[in-house]
Amino acid sequence: MATTLPALEDALWFDLSADQKAILGPLKDFLRSEVAPGARERDETGVFPMALVKQLGELGVMGMQVPEAYGGAELDTATMALIIEEIAAVDGSLCLTVASHNSLCTGHIVLAGNEAQKRAYLPALATAEKLxxxxxxxxxxxxxxxxxxxxxxxxxxxxxxxxxxxxxxxxxxxxxxxxxxxxxxxxxxxxxxxxxxxxxxxxxxxxxxxxxxxxxxxxxxxxxxxxxxxxxxxxxxxxxxxxGEAFRDVMAVLDGGRIGIGAMGIGLGRAALEIAAKYALEREQFGRPIAHNQGVSFKIAEMATELEAARLLVLKAAALKDAGRPFTMAAAQAKLKGSVAGVRACDHAIQILGGYGYIREYEVERLWRDARLTRIGEGTDEIQHLIIAREYLRRFR
Ligand SMILES: Cc1cc2nc3c(=O)[nH]c(=O)nc-3n(C[C@H](O)[C@H](O)[C@H](O)COP(=O)(O)OP(=O)(O)OC[C@H]3O[C@@H](n4cnc5c(N)ncnc54)[C@H](O)[C@@H]3O)c2cc1C
Known part of the structure; x- marks a missing residue:
């Protein structure tokens, strides 16, 4: 089964802006022609795709929230989340590279760096000259x-x-x-x-x-x-x-990063959903497509709904961040929901594909393995629960 590239627009309820199309259009072409064909092989060899990452730098994806003054694309957080989702739907490894490079090291320098530090480090990070x-x-x-x-x-x-x-x-x-x-x-x-x-x-x-x-x-x-x-x-x-006060910046960096990890989970889950949906319509057992059984189609319904709900949370957290409003709880919710929905969608997809789901060629096992990290990195599920509970209860204290 070939690597699929599910359409982001199919999953959205709004039209992309002209600016979003300007960056997502070339990116999608690049993902389709250059990234998708080798994703499975790279999963097997584990070779770091430095050439692809450098090309992503040329596409403006490695300095997504770096101000233009330092050579970045200065994108809003929602656009960054959509880009991360899109890359995840094709190659989880490349997605983690992009998400971590942008949100963690680069994001920390954008957040806390002085003018000299920003001038010294951000231009090379924004172009992927340095990772x-x-x-x-x-x-x-x-x-x-x-x-x-x-x-x-x-x-x-x-x-x-x-x-x-x-x-x-x-x-x-x-x-x-x-x-x-x-x-x-x-x-x-x-x-x-x-x-x-x-x-x-x-x-x-x-x-x-x-x-x-x-x-x-x-x-x-x-x-x-x-x-x-x-x-x-x-x-x-x-x-x-x-x-002595960097931990406050660490928490802010992680808040931003978690929006991206939520988006990554959604992208991987979206790819699994699309593979499972196509398969369920094609695969016949007992004389009819397996999609005609509620035991299968209800899984599709759950995957589509949970991923959609997670995307709403991701975009809400992104909107709050861009508005300069508190977004710690929203980011934790987006990360928790995006990662759990993503892993569950991948797991359902394996189940829907039956024995084929367990075979590498059918890709859903790779999606599941890649998605599993999103429930751990940048704070586990349990830590997101702690943050959400703390932030929610704060209102009543
Ligand atoms: C592929 C990968 C990439 C990573 N990249 C980076 C990176 O670039 N930079 C970086 O700094 N780190 C990175 N990490 C580390 C990652 O953020 C940590 O693994 C994660 O935060 C969990 O920490 P831990 O592994 O020490 O688990 P632990 O903190 O030991 O947790 C173990 C278990 O106990 C649970 N637990 C712990 N405390 C509590 C509590 N109070 N209440 C309830 N449950 C609790 C956890 O949820 C988890 O289930 C990466 C990890 C991986 C696997």
């Missing part, structure tokens, strides 16, 4: 990210970073890294998040040691690598944001 990696998670601290042990010691005109990070997307192929490290102990009365700082680290900095890329369940052509910092020297001017 961005963002190091928060450590072997001993994931959901409880403030429990990090990596330290940056102040030596006057520079800091010396020692410690390690794990599961870093673009960890091997990155050219610019944003690394979180503790510079100070928490001040009395403050939470464990106090005292954490962010640094921009060039990929060729001595002491930045890349480990062996991880072997993963899915997203094989996305690079996930542990990092070790062996007395990594970083000039003081590379401190990103306010010393």
């Amino acid at each position: 961005g990696a963002w190091g928060l998670t450590e072997p001993g601290s994931g959901s409880d990210a403030a429990g990090m042990r990596t330290r940056a010691e102040d030596r006057g005109d520079h800091f010396v970073i020692s410690g390690s990070k794990i599961f870093i997307t673009q960890g091997t192929v990155g050219g610019t890294y944003v690394i979180l490290a503790r510079t100070d102990d928490p001040r009395p009365g403050k939470s464990a998040a106090d005292g954490i700082s962010a640094f921009v680290v060039p990929g060729d900095a001595p002491g930045l040691v890349r480990g062996k890329p991880e072997e993963k369940l899915g997203l094989h052509a996305s690079d996930t690598t542990p990092l070790t910092f062996e007395d990594l020297v970083v000039p003081a001017e590379n401190l990103l944001g306010v010393r």
